[in-house]
Amino acid sequence: MGMTEKDLRVRYKNTVFGFLWVIINPLMQMIVIGFVFRFFIKEPIANYYLYLLVGLLVWNFFSLSLSKATPSIVNERNLIKKAKFQREVIPLSIILSNFTHLLVAFAILLIPIILSGLFSIFKIPTLLIAIVLLFVFTSGLSLLTSALNVRFRDVSFFVQAILIVWFYATPVVYSIFVIPHNLIWIWRLNPMTSIIQLFQNALVSAPAPGPAMLLSNVSITILIAFFGIWTFKKESKNFDDWV
Amino acid sequence: MTIGFNMKNNKDIAITLTNVSKKYLIHHEKPTLMERLIKRENEEYLALQKINIKIRTGERVGIVGLNGSGKTTLLKIISGISAPTTGRVKTIGKVVSLIDLAAGFHTDLTGLQNIYLNGMLLGMSKSEIKNKLEDIISFADIGRFIDTPLFTYSQGMQLRLGFSIAVYSDPDILIIDENIESGDQNFQVKSFKKISELIKKNKTVVFASHRMDLIRKMVTRVIWIDKSKIIADGPVKKVVSMYETQ
Numbered sequence: 360m361g362m363t364e365k366d367l368r369v370r371y372k373n374t375v376f377g378f379l380w381v382i383i384n385p386l387m388q389m390i391v392i393g394f395v396f397r398f399f400i401k402e403p404i405a406n407y408y409l410y411l412l413v414g415l416l417v418w419n420f421f422s423l424s425l426s427k428a429t430p431s432i433v434n435e436r437n438l439i440k441k442a443k444f445q446r447e448v449i450p451l452s453i454i455l456s457n458f459t460h461l462l463v464a465f466a467i468l469l470i471p472i473i474l475s476g477l478f479s480i481f482k483i484p485t486l487l488i489a490i491v492l493l494f495v496f497t498s499g500l501s502l503l504t505s506a507l508n509v510r511f512r513d514v515s516f517f518v519q520a521i522l523i524v525w526f527y528a529t530p531v532v533y534s535i536f537v538i539p540h541n542l543i544w545i546w547r548l549n550p551m552t553s554i555i556q557l558f559q560n561a562l563v564s565a566p567a568p569g570p571a572m573l574l575s576n577v578s579i580t581i582l583i584a585f586f587g588i589w590t591f592k593k594e595s596k597n598f599d600d601w602v
Numbered sequence: 603m604t605i606g607f608n609m610k611n612n613k614d615i616a617i618t619l620t621n622v623s624k625k626y627l628i629h630h631e632k633p634t635l636m637e638r639l640i641k642r643e644n645e646e647y648l649a650l651q652k653i654n655i656k657i658r659t660g661e662r663v664g665i666v667g668l669n670g671s672g673k674t675t676l677l678k679i680i681s682g683i684s685a686p687t688t689g690r691v692k693t694i695g696k697v698v699s700l701i702d703l704a705a706g707f708h709t710d711l712t713g714l715q716n717i718y719l720n721g722m723l724l725g726m727s728k729s730e731i732k733n734k735l736e737d738i739i740s741f742a743d744i745g746r747f748i749d750t751p752l753f754t755y756s757q758g759m760q761l762r763l764g765f766s767i768a769v770y771s772d773p774d775i776l777i778i779d780e781n782i783e784s785g786d787q788n789f790q791v792k793s794f795k796k797i798s799e800l801i802k803k804n805k806t807v808v809f810a811s812h813r814m815d816l817i818r819k820m821v822t823r824v825i826w827i828d829k830s831k832i833i834a835d836g837p838v839k840k841v842v843s844m845y846e847t848q
Contacts, residue, residue: 441706442699442723443682596685599678600626 382464385415392532404534406477409563412468414531417558420461421497421551422522424454428501429508429515436602446595450505454498472562482561489557492580496550499584506587506594509601529555534565535572547575550583615694616775616806617657617680622689624650624675649675651830653689657808659774662801664821664838665810666845672830673810674779677701680808681777695774695806698724702779703764709753713744716752717767724771734770741796742766743789762789769796775806780813794820814842 389412397407404410428450432439435449472478508514529551538546546552552568553576559565568576628645650672657663667673678684679691681699706720717738721731731738739748742762747755755763769776776797797820801807811817817824817838824841826834834841 437705437707438723440683440702441720442725443697444723444725599684 382467385412385419385464388415388419396532404565406475406563409468409472409475409477410559410565411532413558413562414529414555416461416464416468417493417555418526418529418531418551420457421493422526424457424497425501425504426515426518426522427457428453429504429518432505432509432598433512433602439598439602446598447502447591450501451498454494454501458494468562477563482564485557485567486561489554489561492550492557492577493554495584496554496580499580499587501587502591503583503587506591509594509598525549525551530559531555535568536566543572547572548579550576550580552576554580614658615656616659616661617655617694617808618690618692619653619655619680620690620692622650622653622679622686622691623648624672624679624684625687648830650679650686653832655825655832655835657806659694659806660804661823662807662809662821664817664824665808665827666812666814666817666824666842667810667827667833671827673827674701676827677777677779677808677810680775693775696725696772697775697777698768698771698773699777700765700768700779701777703768704757704760705764707752707760707764710751712751713739713748713755713763716763720764720767721771724768724773726771738763738766738770741770741792758786758789765789765793769793769800773800773805775808776800778807778809780811814846817842 389408392415393408393411431450431453432446438444438449439446469478504514504518528545528549530546535543535546535552535556553573556565556568556572560567626647626649628647653676665673665676675684677699678701679686680693681697681701682691682693683699683701685691706723707716708719711719714735717735718728718731721738722728726734739745742759742765744755744759744763747759752760778797794816797807801820807821809817809820821838823836824834824838824845825832826841826845834844
């Protein structure tokens with residue numbers, strides 16, 4: 360927790376706006392993407408701007424966490440050389456600090472969602488499941504990439520490159536229904552599909568992910584989480600040799 | 603020559619190293635995943651070979667040896683910063699290392715925030731740090747700079763702060779590397795006084811140094827390491843005279 364606090368403090372040390380950036384950034388993205396994509400999308404999505412904003416907030420959390428957590432062990436080599444402690448703290452503290460941002464942003468976002476009558480209490484379980492899945496997937500993957508990045512410094516470049524493609528392979532700006540059926544397996548392999556869909560379903564009443572999609576996405580999430588924890592545990596013994 | 607100690611009660615052992623070896627891979631440049639997939643060759647370097655050490659609670663042990671003999675690797679392994687390639691390490695109680703005193707600081711945070719960050723890394727709770735805050739600051743002699751970011755600190759100030767946090771974190775086992783001698787005269791006197799205080803409280807101390815006068819003053823037992831192996835392990839007088847006449 361101390362590390363999370365440190366991360367928050369350092370990040371906003373010199374910004375006057377502070378937490379406001381959490382919401383302003385995705386708002387700008389929403390306006391730009393929303394404006395452009397209106398011309399391309401044939402079947403309009405209901406409440407498109409809110410739909411976009413929910414997806415962008417979740418995606419930004421994921422991509423920012425992953426791209427900052429991946430080089431974190433190398434960046435904090437200073438701490439590694441200091442003492443014996445659970446090395447998981449380093450990437451997880453970044454995710455936790457982004458997570459508090461996400462919660463703040465959602466709290467603000469809830470106002471227009473409730474005002475437009477899209478929210479109901481019965482959606483809260485869906486929302487909670489979505490949050491847990493998002494957290495587990497982001498943490499598992501970040502543990503994996505941050506551990507590998509200690510030995511192989513190009514992992515963080517891979518992550519940066521993949522995130523750009525990944526964004527378009529996730530239904531943030533479009534709806535899954537525009538995907539041709541013979542290509543749907545790509546989205547089945549991408550756990551972010553269900554996670555984003557669950558959020559969109561809970562907050563703006565977009566269609567929920569189908570059972571096949573949910574099952575395959577959740578299985579991959581669990582698989583990656585275990586693989587990430589296992590790799591991190593194995594590699595963390597020798598972090599000091601490599602940083 | 604190794605002098606075996608009579609160990610009837612295993613509870614008295616603070617540090618046990620069994621058959622510890624440490625292998626480093628020599629990497630000339632930063633390794634990349636691409637390279638690794640293409641060629642799989644590794645150059646290895648054995649920093650420690652089959653080290654067996656037992657240190658009792660309250661014992662003060664000096665480590666001597668030339669540069670590159672494996673002293674720092676040994677200290678890192680005892681303090682848990684690095685893991686041995688083979689063999690086992692067991693320590694009882696809280697281990698605090700003074701290997702890299704400036705490590706664990708964040709230059710953008712103030713001295714105060716760094717005390718909290720560092721203290722928590724060393725296993726102190728927030729309230730514990732709060733209680734000891736005044737002691738830590740006054741011992742480090744930081745004064746009114748405590749609220750300024752760490753990048754404004756001099757090397758000496760960072761060193762003092764690092765040392766102060768470490769000794770006030772109430773360690774059971776204190777690991778000290780030679781760099782402690784890099785502070786000014788005044789601070790050296792002060793820090794050795796503090797270490798002597800800890801010794802009186804029956805804390806275990808492992809101390810690596812090139813300075814035989816300090817070794818003679820501080821420890822009772824010396825382990826001499828050369829080329830990653832233990833050459834001698836015994837009472838300070840005996841081993842130091844062996845080491846000096848080598």
